Amino acid sequence: MTNTPPPVAARRAHSFTAHGQTIDDPYAWLKDDGYPEVTDPDILAYLAEENAYYEAAMAPHKPLVDTLYEEMKARIKEDESSVPQKDGDWLYWTAYETGGEYRKWWRKPVAGGPDELLLDEPALAEGHEYFRLGAFSVSNDGRYLAYAIDDNGSERFEVRVKDLHTGEHLPDVIPGMLSEIVWTADDAGFLYGLANEQWRTDNARFHRLGTPIEQDVVLFHEEDEGFRVGVGETSSRKWITIATSDHVTSEIYLLPAHEPLAVPILVSARQVGREYDVDDHDNTLFIHTNDTDPNFRLCTAQLEEPGVWTELIPPARDFYMTGVECY
Numbered sequence: 001m002t003n004t005p006p007p008v009a010a011r012r013a014h015s016f017t018a019h020g021q022t023i024d025d026p027y028a029w030l031k032d033d034g035y036p037e038v039t040d041p042d043i044l045a046y047l048a049e050e051n052a053y054y055e056a057a058m059a060p061h062k063p064l065v066d067t068l069y070e071e072m073k074a075r076i077k078e079d080e081s082s083v084p085q086k087d088g089d090w091l092y093w094t095a096y097e098t099g100g101e102y103r104k105w106w107r108k109p110v111a112g113g114p115d116e117l118l119l120d121e122p123a124l125a126e127g128h129e130y131f132r133l134g135a136f137s138v139s140n141d142g143r144y145l146a147y148a149i150d151d152n153g154s155e156r157f158e159v160r161v162k163d164l165h166t167g168e169h170l171p172d173v174i175p176g177m178l179s180e181i182v183w184t185a186d187d188a189g190f191l192y193g194l195a196n197e198q199w200r201t202d203n204a205r206f207h208r209l210g211t212p213i214e215q216d217v218v219l220f221h222e223e224d225e226g227f228r229v230g231v232g233e234t235s236s237r238k239w240i241t242i243a244t245s246d247h248v249t250s251e252i253y254l255l256p257a258h259e260p261l262a263v264p265i266l267v268s269a270r271q272v273g274r275e276y277d278v279d280d281h282d283n284t285l286f287i288h289t290n291d292t293d294p295n296f297r298l299c300t301a302q303l304e305e306p307g308v309w310t311e312l313i314p315p316a317r318d319f320y321m322t323g324v325e326c327y
Contacts, residue, residue: 004056007049036154086110090142097122102131107138118145118164125151135159137181137190140237144170144209146181146190156195161209174213179204182231182240185257191219191231191240201229204242206260220244220253220264233257234280235326241278250275254306268307281326286312288324296321 011026030046032038038047058065081095089110094103102121108114118138125131134148134157145164148157159174159181178201179193189208193201204220207213222229222244232241234254242253242264249272253264267278267285276289285306287299293315300312313321 004053006053007046009046036152084108087138088140088142090138092118092138101125102133105136116164119147119162124149128152134177135179135181135192137183138164139183139187139190140185141187144183144187146183148177148181155199159192170209172207172209172213174207174216179229180231182233184240184260185237189260191242191255191260193229193231198225200225200227202227204229204231217261219255219260234278236280239280243277244270245275248273248275250277252276252278254278265303265306267301268309277323279324279326286324286326288321295319298324 009027009030012029013024014026014028015022015024016028017023029040030043032040032043038044078098078100079096082093084091084093086092090107091110092105092107094105096103100122102125104117104121105119107116107118119133119136121131121133124133128151130151130153132150134150136145136147138145143163143165145162146159147162148159150157155178156175157177159172159177161170161172162168163170174192174194176194177192178195178199182191184190184206189206191204191206193203193205196202202222202225203218206217206219208215220229220242224244224246226246227244227249228246229242229244232243233239234241238257240255240257240260242255244251249270251270252267254267255264256262267287268276271291274289274291276287276291279286279288283303285301285303287301287309288296289299289309290296291309295315295317297311297315298313298321299309301307301309315321
């Protein structure tokens with residue numbers, strides 16, 4: 001272990017006021033206004049000191065670190081692949097190659113045919129110090145792939161759309177995304193959400209392929225800063241869900257998948273402390289909720305009155321219902 005003392009960040013007078021309270025933050029100077037691009041020379045100099053201290057402290061342990069790394073790697077199947085999953089006329093799976101850190105995404109026709117490479121993460125990650133794949137969504141007809149990547153560590157993803165028939169990318173590029181991607185029934189476009197300044201998704205938007213992102217339609221906007229908005233779909237794919245929630249309260253809206261610009265249908269207005277999620281089968285909604293018990297129960301509702309819930313499976317003292325999925 002090095003005897004060199006760790007670097008100590010300088011304290012610089014700084015304060016700000018929020019909610020009527022003045023807060024002193026002498027380390028505010030360590031946040032670069034251009035993050036994730038850090039160019040401030042003082043910040044870079046301090047980070048260099050931190051890194052140098054770490055390297056010096058860990059240097060005596062390098063042989064052990066290398067041994068542990070090789071031992072753990074030997075216990076992992078490096079060319080691991082997932083079990084193929086059927087979706088429509090295709091089987092989809094992912095696979096790692098020996099020595100690779102990122103997956104490749106594949107598919108092949110259920111009826112038989114050659115494997116088709118959809119997305120090559122190693123190629124996308126090449127040349128970047130950081131890479132992460134976010135949302136990955138193939139259109140219902142199997143022609144388009146919409147996916148999102150973060151290649152700078154900002155946790156704000158860029159959406160790209162690939163034509164799987166030609167292998168070419170469409171000009172549709174959406175920066176600043178932080179959500180899932182859900183295609184409409186006709187595959188004319190998809191729903192997504194942008195991150196706000198607090199790195200929260202407070203909106204749900206519709207993008208029509210081939211149109212400028214400035215024309216994207218805001219379908220929902222959350223006013224409560226503590227809530228986060230997400231998009232999804234029910235098992236039947238007849239409905240797109242817009243869910244807004246914090247850690248203890250949720251609220252869900254439904255949109256017809258074939259009519260994304262319709263007025264969203266509120267399932268049930270938020271009640272503090274109540275969580276619920278929704279799926280559907282045979283024109284019936286299935287509501288998984290903790291409204292009467294922390295162990296959750298399962299209810300049903302009709303689309304005409306989505307807020308009127310009839311208990312199907314009651315809560316149990318010795319059973320925690322984690323979720324429900326219709327098929």
